[in-house]
């Protein structure tokens with residue numbers, strides 16, 4: 001089975017749930033302690049053995065491009081003031097992987113965004129890491145999915161169970177267990193209108209690995225929920241025709257697309273941060289007493 005060596009990060013949504021922060025800045029650039037969300041996601045892909053990454057952008061493209069570029073003036077200043085470890089950290093960001101950018105010119109949905117990657121991907125399997133889902137865990141979740149792809153040769157989705165009252169905001173998958181934390185998927189629906197329309201509470205959260213045939217399927221996929229071309233609708237066609245694999249992944253997912261998710265990411269990642277973790281814990285204990 002072909003190894004997964006390319007990834008696509010769709011980051012061209014409008015981010016309307018985190019306005020006004022995202023008025024002129026993509027939500028993927030929102031910082032979690034000291035790194036923008038997109039850097040955590042690129043690092044996850046790199047730690048999964050992927051070295052070619054395409055980021056799909058629209059407005060605010062410059063910010064993301066600059067973040068993964070060299071910064072000669074800043075680097076010179078850091079060196080001359082003896083800040084060698086920060087210098088190394090800054091240079092390393094520009095050397096993480098080969099990162100490419102393409103614009104989705106109209107915001108027509110996640111499926112439409114992924115379809116912009118066709119010529120970059122060619123005839124290979126590839127990972128999709130949703131640009132607003134930061135997932136932290138010991139083993140990179142993208143790697144967990146890539147290994148499942150390499151084992152089964154089928155498209156793979158990362159899933160978690162969501163609360164019954166939340167399922168209408170997510171996708172719902174028809175699953176049969178294969179082994180611990182792994183299922184075969186034969187059908188799915190995006191944003192089921194009621195609980196009765198849902199297959200299960202297993203929902204795709206932020207990561208998948210797809211075979212290149214998905215592009216032909218996307219070409220034929222009409223707009224679905226919200227009038228957008230939904231990646232889930234294309235994956236449904238794939239699941240019904242070839243079957244897919246679902247991995248109940250090991251990791252904590254933070255939804256940077258909503259305000260509570262942004263705060264949860266900041267608090268939990270700050271608590272484990274080598275530089276400020278201890279002081280932040282003390283601070284939280286102090287203010288928790290007054291809550």
Ligand code: UTP
Nearest residue numbers: 010011012013014015016017108109113131132
């Ligand atoms: P979302 O549906 O969460 O993104 O898409 P959104 O449009 O920004 O959401 P609102 O406005 O807050 O409700 C999930 C991922 O797909 C990307 C987004 O950037 C996000 O990373 N996306 C979505 C695109 O790249 N293009 C699109 O047309 C839609």
